[in-house]
Amino acid sequence: MSSAIINGKEIGQEIRKSVEKRVEKLKEQGIIPGLAVVLVGENPASKTYVANKQKSCEAIGMFSELIKLPEDVTQEALLDQIRGLNEREDIHGILVQLPLPKHIDEEAVIATISPEKDVDGFSPVSVGKMMLGQDTYLPCTPFGVMKLLEHSGIEVAGKHAVIVGRSHIVGKPMGQLLLQKDATVTYTHSKTPDLPSFTKQADILIAAVGRANFITKEHIKPGAVVIDVGINRDENNKLCGDVDFADVADAASHITPVPGGVGPMTITMLLENTVQAAEKKLEQDKAE
Ligand code: NDP
Numbered sequence: 001m002s003s004a005i006i007n008g009k010e011i012g013q014e015i016r017k018s019v020e021k022r023v024e025k026l027k028e029q030g031i032i033p034g035l036a037v038v039l040v041g042e043n044p045a046s047k048t049y050v051a052n053k054q055k056s057c058e059a060i061g062m063f064s065e066l067i068k069l070p071e072d073v074t075q076e077a078l079l080d081q082i083r084g085l086n087e088r089e090d091i092h093g094i095l096v097q098l099p100l101p102k103h104i105d106e107e108a109v110i111a112t113i114s115p116e117k118d119v120d121g122f123s124p125v126s127v128g129k130m131m132l133g134q135d136t137y138l139p140c141t142p143f144g145v146m147k148l149l150e151h152s153g154i155e156v157a158g159k160h161a162v163i164v165g166r167s168h169i170v171g172k173p174m175g176q177l178l179l180q181k182d183a184t185v186t187y188t189h190s191k192t193p194d195l196p197s198f199t200k201q202a203d204i205l206i207a208a209v210g211r212a213n214f215i216t217k218e219h220i221k222p223g224a225v226v227i228d229v230g231i232n233r234d235e236n237n238k239l240c241g242d243v244d245f246a247d248v249a250d251a252a253s254h255i256t257p258v259p260g261g262v263g264p265m266t267i268t269m270l271l272e273n274t275v276q277a278a279e280k281k282l283e284q285d286k287a288e
Contacts, residue, residue: 003252004152006227008144011151012264015272020060022275026282027061033278034063035093035119035270036085040078040104041071046097053095056267062274063090075104079112086114092281093119093274098169116280119273122169130173133180137273142174144265145206145227146181152254154204154225157182162199164188164215164242165208170229174206195219207242215243217251226252229262 023033035057039050050066057064067081078100085094094117100106110118115125121139129136138146149156161183165171175185188198199205199219205226207215212232220226230242241258249255256262 003226003249004254006148006152006254006256006261008148008256008261008264011148012144012268014151015147015265015268016056016060019268019271019275022279023061026275026278029282031278031282032061032063032090033093033275034065034088034091035095035274036065036067036088036091038067038069038078038081038085038094038096040069040073040097040100043099046099050097053267053270056271057274060271062271065091071101073101073104075108078104078109082109082112086112086117091117092277093117093270095120095270117277119270119277121173121273127168127173131176137276138177138269139169139173140266140269140273141170141229141262142177143269143272145174145229145262146177147269148227148256148262148265149204149225154254156204158184159203160184160186160201161204161206162186162188162202163206163208164195164199165206165210165229167208170208171206174208174229178204178206209242211242212240213242213244213247216247217244220248220251222251223253224251225254226256227262228256228258231258231263 026033037050037053054064085091094113096109110122111124113123115123118126119137121137126136161178163171163175166187166189175187179185186198188195196219200221202224205224208229212234226243226248228241228243232240234240239259
């Protein structure tokens, strides 16, 4: 059997085109959707992520502002910056690039972002609303995976989805979104004994582990849909996912590559959330 490759780059581009049209509409009404990106310190990976996010914003006509703070910034100074951004009319979305330096309380920082501008969907308010199925900003990576499945015509309802990983930003919300679409969901993690006995039951397998080429053929039920969230470097320093693509490709019905799978969708959904925030603000202003 040979599997269909889910092309995240192509699907992402398609969605970005429709987001761009919404940006144009907002501009006609005098609004430029604005994203503020807060970067603390000099982490090279974070710098690359932030640069890509800014570039993607600008490519579709959105405004983006980088707030660069030194590694030794105090917690209070960082919170003050966020409070200031919460008040700004030209900023519709706020993103704080993680991880933050150890002396900063990450939870306090995220909780300070106004829920109306929490386009990463990480704040307790956004997470609570997502759990309750209420209107909110969905965390970009799991939101992107849902779009990949939808655009690839993969039915979720009634399927058994197994998630490997339970982080706050990927694994946990991923399971919730699949559950909301009527999948039966199993979470697995580092304390799960005999992992393959669970993953082999998956119609849809989501790998969000952070370990290079960790998922192999022995984890897969033939014909499963395999979504690889991981972004890792292998022993040759080559970019790779959590799934051993070459080993698994023949067994899966659909599979996402790394790069070019889930990665491009994460930024796409950030753009989507920011435009949504600007649209909501416009509606609110009109109603007042
Ligand atoms: P975390 O390190 O926060 O979480 C990893 C999860 O994997 C944990 O829940 C951990 O379990 C579990 N795990 C670790 N080892 C095993 C094991 N041997 N067996 C089963 N489960 C295990 O990572 P993230 O969720 O933040 O990210 C996961 C991957 O996705 C990374 O490669 C990251 O770079 C990538 N990523 C990609 C994005 C994209 O845009 N494509 C966006 C965000 C992340 P436990 O909880 O027990 O420790």
